[in-house]
Amino acid sequence: MLFLLPAILLVLVFRIFPLFWGFGISLTSATSTDPGQFIGAGNYLRALDxxxxxxxxxxxxxxxxxxxxxxxxxxxxxxxxxxxxxxxxxxxxxxxxxxxxxxxxxxxxxxxxxxxxxxxxxxxxxxxxxxxxxxxxxxxxxxxxxxxxxxxxxxxxxxxxxxxxxxxxxxxxxxxxxxxxxxxxxxxxxxxxxxxxxxxxxxxxxxxxxxxxxxxxxxxxxxxxxxxxxxxxxxxxxxx
The missing domain is CATH 1.10.3720.10 (MetI-like)
Incomplete structure (x- = not known):
């Protein structure tokens, strides 16, 4: 487990965490300058249109x-x-x-x-x-x-x-x-x-x-x- 720990940490920090963080942002109206508000699936519905x-x-x-x-x-x-x-x-x-x-x-x-x-x-x-x-x-x-x-x-x-x-x-x-x-x-x-x-x-x-x-x-x-x-x-x- 100690040998695996560095690889696991790299995957968690650079793969898993950004994935969930990006998904969370996609549920808001955030921009590069505005943290925005929670809008649920609004961005996905807008993308479909x-x-x-x-x-x-x-x-x-x-x-x-x-x-x-x-x-x-x-x-x-x-x-x-x-x-x-x-x-x-x-x-x-x-x-x-x-x-x-x-x-x-x-x-x-x-x-x-x-x-x-x-x-x-x-x-x-x-x-x-x-x-x-x-x-x-x-x-x-x-x-x-x-x-x-x-x-x-x-x-x-x-x-x-x-x-x-x-x-x-x-x-x-x-x-x-x-x-x-x-x-x-x-x-x-x-x-x-x-x-x-x-x-x-x-x-x-x-x-x-x-x-x-x-x-x-x-x-x-x-x-x-x-x-x-x-x-x-x-x-x-x-x-x-």
Missing amino acids: DPNFRSAMANAVVVLLSVPIFVTIPMLLAILIHQGVPGRTFFRSVYFFPAILSSVIIGSIFSVVLSFNGNLNALLGIAGISGVDWLGHSATALPVTLAIQCWSTFGMGVLIFLAGLSTVSKEMVEAACLDGAKMWQIWWHVIIPELRPIIEFSTVITTIGLLTSMFGLIYVLTGGGPGTATTVPEYLIWAA
């Missing part, structure tokens, strides 16, 4: 629905690397490289590439395809932002799944091979069940990351626009 809040929550639902994609892509890439494809050390390094870049740098790069007069539309023009305002159209802004977020973060997921694959029992895989199981059957019935704790862990940290770490990318790429097409709750909190 705010179209910007409803749009941000709808976008949050879309973000959450993309979590399986964010988990599946690193898992499939890790499986390919684990199978011993040529150049796997190179690919492992390349996949992880975006994870060391800041969201501001990534956003700045893609804001140039995906602008209406950017590199991507230039390539499409060479192929005879009309350009698209990827970040300026409400139908494409959020999916493109999520795709960029996936590209910039999947490297860490690949490393996590590679670590998980290294713990899979070789004896179970060999037994399945001796029983005549095909490769896809081995993956589906042996390896993926063994990876269940890794999949659950990756799903949790991916969900947390998507809900709390897209601010920088959205700020640089779209500023929450067009309109509120890419406004998520964390960005709306800052904008408000």
Whole structure:
């Protein structure tokens, strides 16, 4: 208990106490200069009437629905690397490289590439395809932002799944091979069940990351626009 006490105190002081304190403030009319009065659920009812809040929550639902994609892509890439494809050390390094870049740098790069007069539309023009305002159209802004977020973060997921694959029992895989199981059957019935704790862990940290770490990318790429097409709750909190 003595060894756990410092960690428990840190969680209580910097996590639990601010959480309850913030909830208490949300039940008042307090501002930065006025302690305000108790108004109950008034702030929450007012938020529900705010179209910007409803749009941000709808976008949050879309973000959450993309979590399986964010988990599946690193898992499939890790499986390919684990199978011993040529150049796997190179690919492992390349996949992880975006994870060391800041969201501001990534956003700045893609804001140039995906602008209406950017590199991507230039390539499409060479192929005879009309350009698209990827970040300026409400139908494409959020999916493109999520795709960029996936590209910039999947490297860490690949490393996590590679670590998980290294713990899979070789004896179970060999037994399945001796029983005549095909490769896809081995993956589906042996390896993926063994990876269940890794999949659950990756799903949790991916969900947390998507809900709390897209601010920088959205700020640089779209500023929450067009309109509120890419406004998520964390960005709306800052904008408000």
